[in-house]
Amino acid sequence: MATITDVAKRAGVSPVTVSRVINNASNVMPETRARVLAAIHDLGYVPNVAARSLRSKRMHSLALILPDITNSFWTTVARGVEDAAQARGHAVLLCNTDENLAKQAGYLRLVASQRVDGVIIAPCDDDPEHVAPLRERAMPTVVIDRMVTGWDVDRVRGDSLAGAYALVRHLISLGHVRIAMISGPCGTSTADERVLGYRMALAEAGLPVDERLIRRGEFRISSGEQMTRAIFQEGLRPTAIFAANNALAMGAIDAAGELGLRIPQDLALVCFDDLANSSRLFPFLTVAVQPAYEIGLKAAQLLLGRLEGRVADPPREFVLPTRMIVRYSCGVRLKEGTGPGLSLPLPVRVDEQSIPIPPVAGPAHLANPERR
Numbered sequence: 383m384a385t386i387t388d389v390a391k392r393a394g395v396s397p398v399t400v401s402r403v404i405n406n407a408s409n410v411m412p413e414t415r416a417r418v419l420a421a422i423h424d425l426g427y428v429p430n431v432a433a434r435s436l437r438s439k440r441m442h443s444l445a446l447i448l449p450d451i452t453n454s455f456w457t458t459v460a461r462g463v464e465d466a467a468q469a470r471g472h473a474v475l476l477c478n479t480d481e482n483l484a485k486q487a488g489y490l491r492l493v494a495s496q497r498v499d500g501v502i503i504a505p506c507d508d509d510p511e512h513v514a515p516l517r518e519r520a521m522p523t524v525v526i527d528r529m530v531t532g533w534d535v536d537r538v539r540g541d542s543l544a545g546a547y548a549l550v551r552h553l554i555s556l557g558h559v560r561i562a563m564i565s566g567p568c569g570t571s572t573a574d575e576r577v578l579g580y581r582m583a584l585a586e587a588g589l590p591v592d593e594r595l596i597r598r599g600e601f602r603i604s605s606g607e608q609m610t611r612a613i614f615q616e617g618l619r620p621t622a623i624f625a626a627n628n629a630l631a632m633g634a635i636d637a638a639g640e641l642g643l644r645i646p647q648d649l650a651l652v653c654f655d656d657l658a659n660s661s662r663l664f665p666f667l668t669v670a671v672q673p674a675y676e677i678g679l680k681a682a683q684l685l686l687g688r689l690e691g692r693v694a695d696p697p698r699e700f701v702l703p704t705r706m707i708v709r710y711s712c713g714v715r716l717k718e719g720t721g722p723g724l725s726l727p728l729p730v731r732v733d734e735q736s737i738p739i740p741p742v743a744g745p746a747h748l749a750n751p752e753r754r
Contacts, residue, residue, distance in 0.1 A: 384425035392421035406471055443473040444685065445493040447486065447503040450601065451478045453629060454658040455674050456504075459526065462678025463502055470686050472499070481506050481567075481600060490515040500685045502678075504528055507569040522688050524681045529571040536688070537699040538681040540672030542572050542654070545704035546579025549652045549670050550624055552706065554587045556713055558622040558650060562595040564609045564634065565626035573598065576626045576654060594618055601626070606633020607640075614641055622650035622712075628657050631667060639727040646713035647725055656707065666726065668712035670704045677702060 390397045395414060402410050403418040410418075421427070446463050448456045460476060467474050475498060477489040486506050493501055494515045500522035505513055508531045516523050517533060524536040553561050563580045566573030577596060584591050595618060599605035606625060610633060613620065625631035631653035635645060643649045652668045680700055687693035708714055711726070 384427040386427070388425055389418065389421045389427050392425060393417040442471055443475060443496075443498045444682065445475045445477060445489070445496075445498045445501045445503075447477045447479060447489055447493075447501065447505075449479050449481045449504055449506065450629070451476065453601075453627075453655075455628065455655045455672070458658065458674035459504075459678035459681075462675040462680075463682040464678075466679050466682035466686065470690075472686065479506060481602075483507070483512055486512065487515075494519055494521070499689050500524075502526055502681045502685060505530055507567070508571050509569065522685060524685045526677055526681045527572055534697050536681075536684050536697045538677050538684065539572075539699075539701055540674075540677060541701050541704050542575040543579045543582075545654060545670030545672070545706070546576040546624070546626075547583050548579075548704075548706050549654075549668070550580050550583035551586070552668070552708070552712060553622045553624065553650060553652060554583060554589070556622075556650065559589055560592070560595070560618075560620045561622045561624060562597070562610075562613050562618070562620035563624050563626070564597045564599065564606055564613075564630050566598065566601040566630075568598050570601075573601070573626055576624075580624055592618075595620055599630075601629055603629050603633040603636070606630035607637045608633070610634040610637035611640065614643075620649070622652070625651065625653035628653055628655040628667075628669070635726055645726040646711055646716060650713040651711040666710050668709050668714070669707050671707055672704050673702050 386397050386400050389400045393400065393414075395418060399410065399414065400418050400422075403415050444463070444467050446460060448460065450456055451460065460474075464474050475493065475496070477493070479486040479489065483506050490513065501516055502524045503513070503516070504527045505525065508529055510517065510530050510533050513530055513533070515521075524538060525533075526537070527539050529537060529539075550561060561580075561584070563577060565577050568574065577598075580596070581591055594616070595613065597609040597613065599609050606629060609630075610623065614637075623634050625634050631651060634651055638645055638649055638651075645651050652670075654670050654672070655674075656669045656671050657667065680702070684693065684698075684700075
């Protein structure tokens with residue numbers, strides 16, 4: 383196995399210079415850096431991260447704690463974090479809490495014991511006691527998307543208040559006066575801010591707030607379905623629904639199908655956060671889009687800047703703007719008189735089969751033909 387001395391000899395430099403290149407130091411000439419990197423590649427040299435960590439007291443790793451990695455918003459945030467971390471030679475430990483405080487507590491104990499350099503977290507709620515392991519150890523932390531009451535720490539988020547306000551104003555402009563709101567749990571700042579934006583838009587338009595039309599649950603499809611079904615079973619009959627995230631919107635669509643309601647002909651629907659790949663194949667939902675990748679990228683860059691001593695300012699908050707994308711689900715095409723266009727549920731249900739595929743063993747002579 384190649385050593386740092388082997389690399390130094392191959393590149394014609396000292397081992398100290400090789401170490402500087404590995405640690406991405408700035409005081410190395412570009413041509414020297416290129417020679418060292420070429421030698422590392424040619425020799426297949428792998429730096430001893432454990433030894434570097436013992437010397438520097440840094441693990442060159444970050445923990446990313448998210449509430450639901452199956453949601454495309456969070457996977458995009460994670461990609462932004464990973465890209466920024468990888469560019470600075472850091473690995474990312476991904477933790478999924480499922481919005482569960484017990485799981486979150488377990489991950490916080492884990493990251494504290496593993497001595498990661500810093501943490502990026504979207505906490506389950508705003509209670510500072512629920513992030514005590516980070517606060518007590520003064521762990522370098524950036525909070526994303528949400529907030530923790532009384533914790534003066536770096537924070538990066540999208541503008542939930544403005545996005546919610548814009549979506550509800552849009553529905554009102556289309557003539558809706560009975561708009562239901564399905565949101566996440568109380569105490570989660572993102573959910574609270576989106577409810578506040580909803581209230582602000584109604585108040586500005588002089589419309590009364592019917593508290594029965596505001597429902598709080600989990601940021602999950604099943605919760606969106608349950609809340610939407612309950613609203614109609616209670617005879618409240620809204621003409622539009624604002625879902626606080628895309629998972630809740632999917633649940634609302636499921637409930638509408640069960641109730642025999644077409645979207646947008648019978649029920650308009652808007653939500654926060656797009657469905658990245660689905661929106662390309664079936665551009666239907668009217669949404670407020672947050673810059674998910676940029677949130678992750680900015681959070682990681684801010685955390686790494688703290689760790690590397692490049693950022694020394696007091697904790698800061700970055701609020702990134704949202705965009706509203708108007709498609710079919712809000713009913714704007716109906717209002718414009720351009721015809722019904724797309725609708726959900728689809729007028730014709732497509733029958734489909736799910737067929738298990740058994741494993742097969744390929745002929746040995748066709749495997750790895752280049753080895754013959």
